[in-house]
Amino acid sequence: MVEIRTPITVDEAVERVMKYAFEGTKELISFHACDGRRLAEPIVATSNVPSFDKSPYDGFAIRSADTIQATKDTPVTFEVIEHIGAGTVPEKEIHLFQATRIMTGAQIPEGADCVEMFEKCVEYTRDGRSFITIDHSMEQGQNVIQTGSEVTDGDVLVEKGTYIDPGVKAVLATFGYAEVHVAKKPIVGVFATGTELLDIDEPLEPGKIRNSNAYMICSQIERAGADYKYYGALPDELDSSYEKMKDVLNEVDLLVTTGGVSVGDFDLIPEIYEKLGAEVLCNKIAQRPGSVTTVAHVNGQLLFGLSGNPSACYVGFELYTRPIIQHALMNPCVYALRSKAILADEYPKTNSFSRFVRTYVTLENGKLHVHLAGMDKSNVVSSLARTTSLMEIPPGDKGVQKGDEVEVLLLHVIERQETFR
């Protein structure tokens, strides 16, 4: 008996799944381990920057008032009373016609209100004392980086949810965040299904293939910023599969299976979901590949029944599972960045469903171009290795031509958008 399923649109499927997006929790981790995580709290400035008036140059700190009369013909002389590097605090206050030799980044001494660069001063020594002359007038505050001119104590500098990259780390370090509140990585359980699966180190046998989907999904989970627990392959047997799946539900935040969602005689996932008391959110989506992608929930906990077909499995994860992970990671932009792009190849196939074609993008003169990653039979694994984007072709009775404008979802970039469309 073949079950008839009514297909829903991709947008409808996304909406149904996202209703079960769950809030992530946060954890406090060492600054040194926070690369690639996401901020669970904004970075707030804990001091002014700079925290003192400082010099942008190597030069001499003086009182601008003393330079009012200075001209090429009548230069003004200053005695150099102190010599300080960055990190050394000036000890002497500057008075009339005195100067402090000062290095880039060093604190301006009391009394001084401007700095002139070495190159614009003439230095000389007399009787063991140091002097400079300046032949032009200076303004108050000239060449002085004022306290708080870059950042004011309490400013919000980086938003919650931001991916921690080298620039964010520089800000964290500047403000003394030795520990950082980051979004905890959700834990995604993974089962493969099917007795046809050999493990990666097993030799090929007649009728069998190696399990590539589960490892691909684990890698997609890691790329999305979550942790995975791989529980191996479920046998093609209902009761033991059900028991295994039920057992791990309390160890994971969400559960992914690959395979077993079609209407074949050994496709047990729908029955297992039923036995678990899960509510099915979708089991037929108007998309290729991956129309059989099945999503359900048990008491709000999401179960993703991805196709056993490698590219359908890949696409199903990116479209439906990844946004759930991003939400738990507090990333406000949960969806893949969608952009128009110019198709660099032919794609004459017609579709009755939306088609997500494995592609990669290039930038040419500032315009996005999209190229086919290879043969687009849904069972071809090798073109996945070139995939950095998915081209979405809406249902229609003609294909797309070279040079046509198409839509792509970018997978390998950090920047993403806030809404699905």
Next chain:
Amino acid sequence: MVEIRTPITVDEAVERVMKYAFEGTKELISFHACDGRRLAEPIVATSNVPSFDKSPYDGFAIRSADTIQATKDTPVTFEVIEHIGAGTVPEKEIHLFQATRIMTGAQIPEGADCVEMFEKCVEYTRDGRSFITIDHSMEQGQNVIQTGSEVTDGDVLVEKGTYIDPGVKAVLATFGYAEVHVAKKPIVGVFATGTELLDIDEPLEPGKIRNSNAYMICSQIERAGADYKYYGALPDELDSSYEKMKDVLNEVDLLVTTGGVSVGDFDLIPEIYEKLGAEVLCNKIAQRPGSVTTVAHVNGQLLFGLSGNPSACYVGFELYTRPIIQHALMNPCVYALRSKAILADEYPKTNSFSRFVRTYVTLENGKLHVHLAGMDKSNVVSSLARTTSLMEIPPGDKGVQKGDEVEVLLLHVIERQETFR
């Protein structure tokens, strides 16, 4: 005495540095640990894909010759003699008017040469035996995925140097690569310089700032795919700094310092390089920020003297150090992807040097737009947190306007280009 240095162009500096690019070595690691590494050898198919004729559908495998006479009015009947799932090997050969019930991915039995989907057959049972009828003719090979039709044993599937992502892992798993030859991560030594530096967990003190550069650089090194060894801050004292730097040279592949390269009184890096017998490749580059970026080598080992200024340090690393790391990682595309983009903001500053402005990019209708990441004073750290690209403004007597076409270097994408221009 102020030393006069003659500036060279950025292109010239890149060329001088890249002459000392070194070959990376490879190591064999577990498949399970290879995410984010780069292939040191191409992936070669170790079998045909599929390795047997298989079915793309749930259906019935039959002999096409038996359907020649089949029409709506005169359907042909087949007896179903076996029932196999994916991973189960067919045991019975198909003869005249026999069929095998077969699941998606399963091996086609001997004798059969086509498969018809469940939906297009009529099934019935009589006297405990199963039959189907088919009311149309089939072609030889119809709905059969032929052995080797996707991949032929020995095909090169993924090139050396490729970044290992989920798609590449799927290919590795398919062909049984339980261990993978990857490029060994080069080890980059890091020293900060300057007594003005406080560590991340120290409270602020007058005249001092926290060390953010070294940690930022460590994060940039990790993002580039290399390992770092952080040796702390060098004191502003020549001999001990020299000894420390000399000691670590045999522990690292290249060495990065932050700060100490200007012509200030406490800028010791040039003297240390001299004492080490290093040949200076550049010490003044016609760029802002980071004109003082100094690169030298001792017996071919590169020493990067980056500026102490946060954004100059950041830019210097991305322009000069990162390509060296990429080369060691066997990535043929060592440079940041350069693209034209439309400037979304004003940038009226004029330059006598090439300027690398901290920016971030967006895609709008398939066109790249570039936005200023914040104030572009080279001493402002917080805008680094928004930086995903560097806008390059060539030297000139006018700035650039909103809507102008400019060039950007993209930092946060995996795809890069092979040449600097």
